[in-house]
Amino acid sequence: MSENRLREDLCFWAKSLFDRGLTGGASGNISVRTEDGGLLVTPTGVSMGRLDPARLSRFDAGGRLISGDPPTKEMPLHAAFYETRQSAGAVVHLHSTHSVALSILPDTDPDNAIPPLTAYAVMRVGKVALLPFYVPGDAAMAEAIRGLAGRRASVLLANHGPVVAAKDLEAAVFAMEELEETAKLALILRGTGARPLEAGQIAQVVRKFEVDWD
Template structure:
């Protein structure tokens, strides 16, 4: 895919998520791997609802900023995913309301923050690790993600928001949307003892769709 098409796609999906209220103001950021091994990244302080394709931050394959505006301060998060999960083609980070709320509840499981309520939560998102609170932009966030050893494609940052990595931008957006909808379901069902998927049902999904679930 050409650099120009990737830029258009980033702006399209960013605006789509912004317009649907999945992130607001100047929150949220996206990075996408380019064919030459570099990255296109949304700029710091920018609204995902009105990105300019020409002003996206451009990095070369050695991680040097070579064009566009200054990148998001959350680059340590993005870099950690690319370093630890081979095949990552895009990373999306939002401040989506229900996911943030789930990250703040004291009984949220840090090893599996997203309950397996639907098959698509298992198939598109997998297990979600809950990371502790860090100041925005803190390099320690990247270190915490590296500490997972590449075992998770999605994490929740406590009191902050979700981060998802996938093979390409569309897949990352779909996974992020699934994460947010499942977090919403989990909050709606609190106190109602819902029937989540059983381990046997999850096992069938894992086997049928060759999922990473450990």
């Protein structure tokens, strides 16, 4: 895909997420791989609903900013995903309400923070690690991602928000949407005795769709 098309797609999906209330103000950030191995990244302090394709932060394959506005402060987080998941072509980080709420609750499972309530939660999101709280932009957050050694495509940052890596931008957006909807379901169903998928059912989905689930 051409770089111009990638720029347009990034801004389209960012505005779509913003317009649907999945991240507000100037929160959230997105990055996407370019054909030459570089990155296009949302700039710092800019609403995802008002991005300018020409002003996206552009990094070369060596990680140097070569054009555009200064990037999001969460660049170390994005870089850690690309380093540890070679299949990653895009990373999306939001402050979506239900995912943030789940990250704050004391009984959320740190190894499987988003319960496997539906087949699509397993297929598109996989297991989600809950990471501790870090100050936004803290390099320790990136080290926590590296500590997962590529085993998770999605994480919840405690008291902060979800991050998803996927093969391309559309897949990352779809996975993020599924994560947020599953978090919403989990909150709605708390205390009702609702049954998540059983181990055997999860295994069927994992085998059929080749999901990372360990």
